[in-house]
Amino acid sequence: xxxxxxxxxxxxxxxxxxxxxxxxxxxxxxxxxxxxxxxxxxxxxxxxxxxxxxxxxxxxxxxxxxxxxxxxxxxxxxxxxxxxxxxxxxxxxxxxxxxxxxxxxxxxxxxxxxxxxxxxxxxxxxxxxxxxxxxxxxxxxxxxxxxxxxxxxxxxxxxxxxxxxxxxxxxxxxxxxxxxxxxxxxxxxxxxxxxxxxxxxxxxxxxxxxxxxxxxxxxxxxxxxxxxxxx
Amino acid sequence: xxxxxxxxxxxxxxxxxxxxxxxxxxxxxxxxxxxxxxxxxxxxxxxxxxxxxxxxxxxxxxxxxxxxxxxxxxxxxxxxxxxxxxxxxxxxxxxxxxxxxxxxxxxxxxxxxxxxxxxxxxxxxxxxxxxxxxxxxxxxxxxxxxxxxxxxxxxxxxxxxxxxxxxxxxxxxxxxxxxxxxxxxxxxxxxxxxxxxxxxxxxxxxxxxxxxxxxxxxxxxxxxxxxxxxx
DNA sequence: TTGCTGACTGAACGTTCGTTCAGTAGATTC
DNA sequence: GAATCTACTGAACGAACGTTCAGTCAGCAA
Numbered sequence: 001x002x003x004x005x006x007x008x009x010x011x012x013x014x015x016x017x018x019x020x021x022x023x024x025x026x027x028x029x030x031x032x033x034x035x036x037x038x039x040x041x042x043x044x045x046x047x048x049x050x051x052x053x054x055x056x057x058x059x060x061x062x063x064x065x066x067x068x069x070x071x072x073x074x075x076x077x078x079x080x081x082x083x084x085x086x087x088x089x090x091x092x093x094x095x096x097x098x099x100x101x102x103x104x105x106x107x108x109x110x111x112x113x114x115x116x117x118x119x120x121x122x123x124x125x126x127x128x129x130x131x132x133x134x135x136x137x138x139x140x141x142x143x144x145x146x147x148x149x150x151x152x153x154x155x156x157x158x159x160x161x162x163x164x165x166x167x168x169x170x171x172x173x174x175x176x177x178x179x180x181x182x183x184x185x186x187x188x189x190x191x192x193x194x195x196x197x198x199x200x201x202x203x204x205x206x207x208x209x210x211x212x213x214x215x216x217x218x219x220x221x222x223x224x225x226x227x228x229x230x231x
Numbered sequence: 232x233x234x235x236x237x238x239x240x241x242x243x244x245x246x247x248x249x250x251x252x253x254x255x256x257x258x259x260x261x262x263x264x265x266x267x268x269x270x271x272x273x274x275x276x277x278x279x280x281x282x283x284x285x286x287x288x289x290x291x292x293x294x295x296x297x298x299x300x301x302x303x304x305x306x307x308x309x310x311x312x313x314x315x316x317x318x319x320x321x322x323x324x325x326x327x328x329x330x331x332x333x334x335x336x337x338x339x340x341x342x343x344x345x346x347x348x349x350x351x352x353x354x355x356x357x358x359x360x361x362x363x364x365x366x367x368x369x370x371x372x373x374x375x376x377x378x379x380x381x382x383x384x385x386x387x388x389x390x391x392x393x394x395x396x397x398x399x400x401x402x403x404x405x406x407x408x409x410x411x412x413x414x415x416x417x418x419x420x421x422x423x424x425x426x427x428x429x430x431x432x433x434x435x436x437x438x439x440x441x442x443x444x445x446x447x448x449x450x451x452x453x454x455x456x457x458x459x460x461x462x
Numbered sequence: 463t464t465g466c467t468g469a470c471t472g473a474a475c476g477t478t479c480g481t482t483c484a485g486t487a488g489a490t491t492c
Numbered sequence: 493g494a495a496t497c498t499a500c501t502g503a504a505c506g507a508a509c510g511t512t513c514a515g516t517c518a519g520c521a522a
Contacts, residue, residue, distance in 0.1 A: 014499080032263040036480060046501055048482085053499090057480065117352060120405065131408040151439050158413045159429040164438060166409060167394075170401030173352065177362040178397060182389045198390040203438040207395060208382050210435060245469080267510060277471050279512085284469090288510065 015053045017043040023064050027114035031061055031122075065126040068115055072130065075105045097199075098134060098168045100192060108188050113172050120169070138165045164203075171195060246284045248274040254295050258345035262292055262353075296357040299346055303361065306336045328430075329365060329399045331423060339419050344403050351400070369396045395434075402426060 012020075021042035025034040036057050040047040054060035106112045119127040139161045145151035154160035171178060171186050184191040243251075252273035256265040267288050271278040285291035337343045350358040370392045376382035385391035402409060402417050415422040 030261055030263055032261055035478075037478085045499095047480085048502080049500055051481065052501095120408065121348060121352060123407065128408070128411065131405070132411070135408075135412045145439075149440060152437065154429065154432065154438075156425065156429050159425055160433070160438070162409050162412045163398075163426070163429050163433065166401045166405050167398040169405065170397045173404050174362070174397050174400065176354065177351065177359070177366075178393050180359065180363070181366045181393045194387065194390055195394070198385065198387050198394050200439075201385065202391070202394065203433065204441055206383065206437045207385075207391070207434040208376075208431075209380060266508075268508085276469095278510085279472080280470050282511065283471095 014043065014045055014049070018045065018050055018053060019060070019063055019067060022060050023067065023115055024111040026061065026064060027111040027118060030118065031057075036060075062126075064115070065119065065124070068112060068119065069126060069130060071105065071112065072133075075101060097192075097196065098138070098165065099171050099187070100196070102172065103187055103189075103192055108185075113175065113187060117173050120173070134169075135161065135165055167199075245274065245276055245280070249276065249281055249284060250291070250294055250298060253291050254298065254346055255342040257292070257295060258342040258349060261349065262288075295346070296350065296355075299343060299350065300357060300361060302336065302343065303364075306332060328427065329369070329396065330402050330418070331427070333403065334418055334420075334423055339416075344406065344418060348404050351404070365400075366392065366396060398430075 018039060021039050022034070025038055025042060028034075036047045036050050039060070040050050043050070050060065051057075054063055102113060102116075116130070119130055121127070139158070142151060142154075142157065142161045142164070146153045146157075175185065175187055178195075179185040179191070182194070184194055186192055186195040249270060253265070253270050256269055256273060259265075267278045267281050270291070271281050274281070281291065282288075285294055333344060333347075347361070350361055352358070370389070373382060373385075373388065373392045373395070377384045377388075406416065406418055409426075410416040410422070413425070415425055417423060417426040
């Protein structure tokens with residue numbers, strides 16, 4: 001059903017159609033909330049044919065997981081250059097954002113971001129591997145940016161990388177809520193620009209004024225009220 | 232089954248047990264992935280009794296949504312003071328983090344954070360309301376912090392509030408992945424300290440070195456590669 | 463004692479689920 | 493032309509689903 005722009009192998013087979021429908025429906029309703037019959041109806045074929053091609057519903061889910069993983073594996077191979085390029089203040093002063101990378105890899109109405117969300121939050125192995133690979137890329141990028149003087153060195157580099165990566169992914173995860181709150185979808189070009197502008201401001205100049213000198217490493221700052229209500 | 236500490240009405244009724252089980256199972260497996268029979272078995276009663284108390288599975292889901300919403304509505308009534316207190320560099324230099332507030336309100340092994348995750352990501356009205364209320368609180372806090380000179384004023388205050396709030400929530404959403412990556416669960420006291428230390432460092436001093444002067448408002452920094460592969 | 467109420471159950475209901483299977487149609491191979 | 497293969501279908505399977513219902517039982521008011 002209407003795969004969008006140019007580079008796809010255009011002659012979409014029923015097999016591909018089934019997988020595309022599964023991707024979209026899984027992303028919208030979750031795997032448990034999507035039936036094989038739903039997918040078959042979406043792809044204009046019979047439920048039996050879905051299982052003919054993918055063996056089982058679980059097999060189809062794995063195929064979709066793989067598709068998404070490969071999409072990013074390919075993007076990741078060009079990512080370091082792209083990200084480093086985005087980061088270079090000379091060529092544009094970008095943000096080095098994974099979200100921007102994602103935005104550049106899929107059309108704005110793609111179900112992929114929503115599927116990535118499920119992947120990251122459903123506790124499965126595919127999601128764990130995806131996050132791992134992103135974390136490793138981000139860590140390497142962070143190191144190189146520190147080495148080249150673009151980024152400030154962190155006392156806790158793993159925490160720093162995780163912090164920046166997670167902030168970045170959060171925008172994908174909470175996309176609808178952000179759009180509601182600020183009135184612009186952050187996964188459109190204009191929305192991304194607005195989001196990036198603020199993120200860069202914080203990442204360059206901070207959000208808070210400098211604390212009292214000899215700033216404590218803040219390690220002691222746990223929550224002080226320890227209500228621990230049951231539930 | 233073993234509700235934890237003090238303030239709960241301790242004499243847990245079967246009705247409460249059913250709701251507690253539903254909260255946990257919905258959080259773990261999703262609503263569609265949890266059957267009424269599962270919940271009944273967990274609560275040690277019959278499926279018919281679950282529906283006797285809550286009318287339908289959907290009614291039970293709404294009851295659980297309400298329970299969580301009320302938990303935070305109560306927390307929110309004391310939140311401004313607590314958050315402002317956390318923010319005050321004089322009394323502790325905390326982070327004003329919603330995640331810390333959450334951590335202080337529920338025990339570390341509570342299913343509530345996972346349920347909040349589902350609430351925020353399942354596109355329902357309860358999640359939308361929850362985010363809205365958090366955004367409004369965060370916005371008000373942000374304004375007061377700017378007024379008192381603790382926070383730098385932002386060019387785009389809505390975006391700034393959304394950015395900080397979303398960063399904060401991200402840690403809850405991606406909790407397991409962060410724990411994997413940095414080796415510490417950020418929703419434990421020690422994990423939170425580590426996370427907070429780095430977050431404060433970024434929020435006070437930035438993550439990147441100051442860009443070339445006359446820093447562009449960065450609005451032009453969209454992704455420059457416009458691959459838009461189909462999918 | 464009687465009658466009522468609310469918590470609770472076992473058995474069953476109709477539906478929908480994932481999956482199986484025998485079989486058809488259209489190519490391709492020998 | 494027969495044999496083989498792959499894509500595909502309609503009908504059915506047993507299991508699991510949410511839900512209904514008649515009925516049991518304990519506590520309590522009259």
